[in-house]
Amino acid sequence: MVCIQLDLVFIMKGRLIFKKLSFVIKLFVFLLKMFPKKLNLFVLDLFSFLPGKIGLFVRYLFLSSVVQSIGSNVYIGRWVVFKNTDTLSIGNNVSIHDNCYIDSIGGICIGDDVSIAHAASLISFEHTWNEKSTSIKYNDLKLNSIIVERDVWIGCGVRILSGARIGQRVAIAANSVVKGELNSNSLYVGSPVKKVKSL
Numbered sequence: 001m002v003c004i005q006l007d008l009v010f011i012m013k014g015r016l017i018f019k020k021l022s023f024v025i026k027l028f029v030f031l032l033k034m035f036p037k038k039l040n041l042f043v044l045d046l047f048s049f050l051p052g053k054i055g056l057f058v059r060y061l062f063l064s065s066v067v068q069s070i071g072s073n074v075y076i077g078r079w080v081v082f083k084n085t086d087t088l089s090i091g092n093n094v095s096i097h098d099n100c101y102i103d104s105i106g107g108i109c110i111g112d113d114v115s116i117a118h119a120a121s122l123i124s125f126e127h128t129w130n131e132k133s134t135s136i137k138y139n140d141l142k143l144n145s146i147i148v149e150r151d152v153w154i155g156c157g158v159r160i161l162s163g164a165r166i167g168q169r170v171a172i173a174a175n176s177v178v179k180g181e182l183n184s185n186s187l188y189v190g191s192p193v194k195k196v197k198s199l
Contacts, residue, residue, distance in 0.1 A: 022072065025061065032065035040065045041085070048079050071112065087124075091150065106143030106162055111150035117174070120158045122146055149184070169199055 032040055044062040047055060059076040066085045071092030078098045082088070084105035090096075091112035098118045102108065106124030116122075125141045144162035148154075152166050155174035160166070167184030177191040185199045 019072075025064075028061050029064045032061060035065075037066055041082075044082065048081075051078065077118065087145075097156075105141070107145035108148075109145070110148045111152070111168075113150050114148055114152045114154070116154045117156040117158070119156050120154050120160070122148075122160045124162045126162050171199065 040062050044059060044066065047058045047062070049055075050058060055078065056075060059080075060070075060074055063074075063076060063082065063085070064070050066082075067088045067090060068086060070090045071094065073093045074090055075095040075097075077096060077100070080096055080098065080100045081102065083101075083103040086104070087107040088102065088104035089109045091110055091114065093112055094110055094114045094116075096102070096116045097120075100116055100119065101121040101123070103123050103125065108122055108124050110116075124146050125143050127136055128139045128142050129136045131139050142162070146160055146162065147165045148160075149166060149168045149170075151169045153171045154160070155172055155176065157175040158172050158178065159176075160178045163180065164178045165181045166172070166178070167182055167186070169185045170182050171187045172178060172182070172193065173187070173189040175191065176189055176193045178188070178193045182188055182193065183195065186195050187197050187199055188194065189196050
């Protein structure tokens with residue numbers, strides 16, 4: 001009970017801090033958007049190791065300057081890798097924990113109140129192998145967006161593949177592999193992922 005109360009106090013403190021600093025954050029992001037995007041991505045990668053609140057602040061600022069859209073109170077853990085951020089949208093109260101990999105070349109939309117545990121991957125493309133005269137790694141990519149609706153919990157080590165659509169209030173167990181559509185209000189487990197119960 002005490003742990004739950006402390007967690008709620010910490011969450012509220014983070015939201016209050018974000019609210020108080022919102023004007024400063026918007027000003028910094030406005031200024032950062034004047035710099036070349038490649039420079040901002042470089043700095044985002046450079047500071048992916050930085051611990052504590054300063055690291056969170058810096059990562060949020062630089063990520064905000066390179067994505068399509070981002071909400072408030074977004075937690076970006078350490079060593080998170082972002083690729084092709086032009087088509088990445090992130091909602092409010094989202095947490096992306098350490099060592100995640102997010103490639104949005106085909107488009108990724110993450111709704112409000114989503115938690116992505118450490119070492120998860122969201123990959124919005126597939127490799128093709130139709131051109132036999134070319135190595136598979138150099139064949140064309142097949143792009144397909146990923147949609148994660150609001151109130152989703154993604155366990156550690158989960159792989160979300162291109163074309164996935166995850167409904168509201170879904171929990172996905174650790175190390176699951178997600179392809180296709182997951183229905184709302186459900187718990188999914190496995191590789192490939194299967195519904196095990198309703199929430």
